[in-house]
Amino acid sequence: MARIGFIGLGNMGTPMAGNLVKKGHEVHGCDLVKANLDAAAARGVKAAASAAEAAKGADVVVTMLPAGKDTIAVYDKAGVLQAAAKGTVFIDSSTIDVASARRAHELAKGAGMLSLDAPVSGGVGGAEAASLTFMVGGAKEAFDKAKPVLEAMGKKVVHCGDAGAGQAAKICNNMILGISMIGVCEAFVLAEKLGLSHQALFDVASTSSGQCWSITSYCPVPGPVPTSPANNSYKAGFASALMLKDLKLAQEAAAAAGATTPMGAAAAQLYGLHNAWGEGGTDFSGIIHLIRGKGAK
Numbered sequence: 001m002a003r004i005g006f007i008g009l010g011n012m013g014t015p016m017a018g019n020l021v022k023k024g025h026e027v028h029g030c031d032l033v034k035a036n037l038d039a040a041a042a043r044g045v046k047a048a049a050s051a052a053e054a055a056k057g058a059d060v061v062v063t064m065l066p067a068g069k070d071t072i073a074v075y076d077k078a079g080v081l082q083a084a085a086k087g088t089v090f091i092d093s094s095t096i097d098v099a100s101a102r103r104a105h106e107l108a109k110g111a112g113m114l115s116l117d118a119p120v121s122g123g124v125g126g127a128e129a130a131s132l133t134f135m136v137g138g139a140k141e142a143f144d145k146a147k148p149v150l151e152a153m154g155k156k157v158v159h160c161g162d163a164g165a166g167q168a169a170k171i172c173n174n175m176i177l178g179i180s181m182i183g184v185c186e187a188f189v190l191a192e193k194l195g196l197s198h199q200a201l202f203d204v205a206s207t208s209s210g211q212c213w214s215i216t217s218y219c220p221v222p223g224p225v226p227t228s229p230a231n232n233s234y235k236a237g238f239a240s241a242l243m244l245k246d247l248k249l250a251q252e253a254a255a256a257a258g259a260t261t262p263m264g265a266a267a268a269q270l271y272g273l274h275n276a277w278g279e280g281g282t283d284f285s286g287i288i289h290l291i292r293g294k295g296a297k
């Protein structure tokens with residue numbers, strides 16, 4: 001069993017750290033917010049006074065933070081790379097921009113550490129159920145060492161390539177999701193205008209060439225998929241604010257790489273409007289209200 005430092009015990013980090021404890025690992029956690037640290041301690045995480053203290057003596061250090069600037073601040077300013085022994089594996093599971101992810105790898109390598117970018121999909125439910133998917137970038141040696149730790153928090157772990165490849169996979173996947181959800185919403189709203197029932201469109205499209213996850217698992221109208229957030233007043237699920245964050249990261253990456261992503265750009269704009277309408281905290285499938293031209297409330 002490993003000794004693990006866990007930095008960032010928010011909505012995702014607390015259940016992820018709790019699952020590491022459940023699997024028998026010794027987890028030393030840290031968060032800026034005392035209430036979050038207390039919630040993690042209730043799941044058996046040992047409270048560390050600082051990020052550096054959490055990293056001291058660790059075999060693996062996991063960060064689960066809001067944005068690229070936070071990961072860089074922890075790697076560069078919090079003393080974690082000085083506190084850990086050389087060869088420690090640093091895993092950043094936050095969703096961040098590709099450039100910051102590559103910078104984090106450089107900082108870790110400069111300090112003699114192994115490192116991975118390993119963002120997740122599956123949300124808070126997946127974090128609780130230890131069923132997350134990890135998309136991992138970094139050297140094979142780091143991946144092989146980290147894999148058992150990632151498997152304690154998820155059910156699928158994919159090595160996507162070198163430094164930054166995990167973040168690249170995450171934003172490409174979520175750009176598909178944002179675009180496909182808007183397309184599915186447009187189809188259901190058109191069906192309403194044409195007098196076609198939601199169930200009839202679902203029965204056809206879920207088994208035809210329009211089939212996609214946004215229809216079959218996350219249908220944006222109540223009824224056809226009982227577990228979709230549409231049946232629960234669009235309670236997130238995957239919040240629109242997080243979808244907008246990921247679409248913006250995809251647009252930043254596209255601009256930096258010279259890629260043309262007009263549908264991704266349109267999706268980012270539409271989610272920007274949806275969030276400005278006050279829907280940042282509700283599920284991203286609720287964008288169907290914006291497509292209908294009516295508010296959710």
Ligand code: NAD
Pocket residue numbers: 007008009010011012013030031032033036051064065066067070073074093094095096120121122123124237238239242245
């Ligand atoms: P969150 O805001 O709930 O948690 C982040 C935590 O990091 C907070 O508790 C904050 O206090 C802590 N923190 C910030 N700076 C710190 C520092 N310097 N030292 C110690 N702690 C610090 O966010 P979350 O929902 O847990 O998401 C975390 C990451 O996972 C984000 O990058 C997000 O985009 C990604 N993600 C979230 C979801 C989701 O459904 N919530 C799904 C997939 C990916």
